[in-house]
Amino acid sequence: MLLSTLYSKMSKDYYKTLGVEKNxxxxxxxxxxxxxxxxxxxxxxxxxxxFKEANxxxxxxxxxTKRAQYDQFGSSFDGAGGFPGGAGGFSGFNGQGVNFEDLGDIFGDLFGGGFGGGGRGRARSARGSDIAVDVRLSFKESVFGVEKEIQITKNNTCERCAGIGGEPGTKMKTCKACDGSGMETTVQxxxxxxxxxxxxxxxxxxxGEEPETKCTTCHGIGLQHGRSTLRVDIPSGVENGMKIRVRSQGESVGAQGDAGDLYLIVHVEADPRFHREGNDIIxxxxxxxxxxxLGDVVDVDTVDGKVKLKVPVGIQPGDKLxxxxxxxxxxxxxxxxIxxxxxxxxxxxxKKEKKLLEELDLRE
Ligand SMILES: [Zn+2]
Ligand SMILES: [Zn+2]
Incomplete structure (x- = not known):
């Protein structure tokens, strides 16, 4: 799956949500x-x-920091702490008023399970683990963006049984563990x-039920461990250390729930010629x-190749063009x-140069 497709799907206008101007x-x-x-x-x-959207x-x-990243890349990007992902990002409130700084995400958890989507009391499904993969980029690739092929070894949903764990066409029988209720009670x-x-x-x-005959490919686990190749679009302007989230490309848990996310950790190789400061290149x-x-016209390296630069008469050391x-x-x-x-x-x-310079006698 391409990041750009995810990007457009996931990008949300947070300013619009809050009803404020961009500035x-x-x-x-x-x-x-x-x-x-x-x-x-x-x-x-x-x-x-x-309420959740606003949060x-x-x-x-x-x-x-997150706002600056969002302004540049939209909501598909993650800061060090990660952007909150919908329900999981809820930050809590107290009984009297709203206090968003003090409480943890305890209520987020309760909301996710209790009030979320399907309503109170519905069983909450599992979610696969996230995976982090290093992605190495040249300086130029980080400037312009690039499509990269990424190899990941992980649990994928079994293709034969679609993660259910039963042979295609097998009958289902009542689950002994939960006596068919499909529920497990835990105390938090x-x-x-x-x-x-x-x-x-x-x-x-x-x-609430199990297959009579287990899938012959995954032996009933619903998963297949293996190497997969993924093509991802790394957008332009990424910086060293940045994390890019690719949704649902992490570990699968078969039919038990959603796959985790894949995080691409960006490593930008240093280039002896270029140094980055914000969106400028030094x-x-x-x-x-x-x-x-006397002034001159000189060749200067840029990420677009060499360009001619006019050096004005009387330029001083440290002057910036x-x-x-x-x-x-x-x-x-x-x-x-710059x-x-x-x-x-x-x-x-x-000797000649020395003589000429002595004749010039440029002194302060
Ligand atoms: Zn069961
Ligand atoms: Zn299977």
Missing amino acids: ASKDEIKQAFRKLAHEHHPDKGGDEAK EAYQVLGDE RTMFGNVQRQTACSVCAGR VHKKIGFTQAA KLRGKGVQTSRGRGDQ VVIQIVTPKKLS
């Missing part, structure tokens, strides 16, 4: 969120889906006391002092390349 201040975002949270609070008969948006826009300790939770039976995955260029004094639009590609256009001028003083002089 809204931190306070405006906070206020907008609090207003929505009060309005849609599920405890007060509000719309839980809207998800605030988790990102309320955090400067929270700061409000013990909360009893019904989860899906781990033997039959909540179906390059150091050495010139001789005659060129500095800008090559507009030669920086990092982002969704909003390209950054610039050329920092270094002036080289000759270490050895011929």
Whole structure:
């Protein structure tokens, strides 16, 4: 599956969700969120889906780092802590008002199981583990984006039985572990006391029945361990250490629930010529002092190849010249390349050079 397809599907307009402008201040975002949270609070008969949406948006826009990443890449990107994924990202509230900083995600868990989607009391299914894979990019690939082929060894859903564990066409019989109820009761300790939770039976995955004949490929597990190849579009502008989430490409749990996510950990190889600062690319260029004094046109490396740069008369060491639009590609256009001028003083002089310089007698 291509990341770009996921990207467009997953990208959400968090600004629109909160009803604020793209340049809204931190306070405006906070206020907008609090207003929505009060309005849609599920405890007060509000719309839980809207409440969660607002919360998800605030988790990102309320955090400067995540907001900056979101502005550049949209909601498919993850900061170090990861963007909240819908229901899982709920950050909690208390009985009186809304307090989003203090409580953990205890209520998120309760919401996910109790109020979420199918309603109270429905069994919650398992979810596969996430996988992290390193992806190495050249500096240029990180600037322009690239399609990469990734090999992952993981549990995939068994193709023969679609993860159910039975031979195709086999009859199902009542699960002994749960006596056909499909439920398992667990007790979870929270700061409000013990909360009893019904989860899906781990033997039959909540179906209440088991196949009479087990699948011959996976021996009833519903999984096949193996190597798979995935092509992913790495968008332009990614930085070293960034994590990209590819949904549902992690470990499978067969028919018991959703697969985990795949995280691509970006490693950008250093390039001795280029150094990145935000969306600008910094390059150091050495010139001789005659060129500095008289001006010149010099060749400069850019990620697009060599370009001619006009050095003005009387340039000073450390002066910066800008090559507009030669920086990092982002969704909003390209950054610039900044050329920092270094002036080289000759270490050895011929007799003639020495004589000429002495005649010049350039002193401060
Ligand atoms: Zn069962
Ligand atoms: Zn199978």
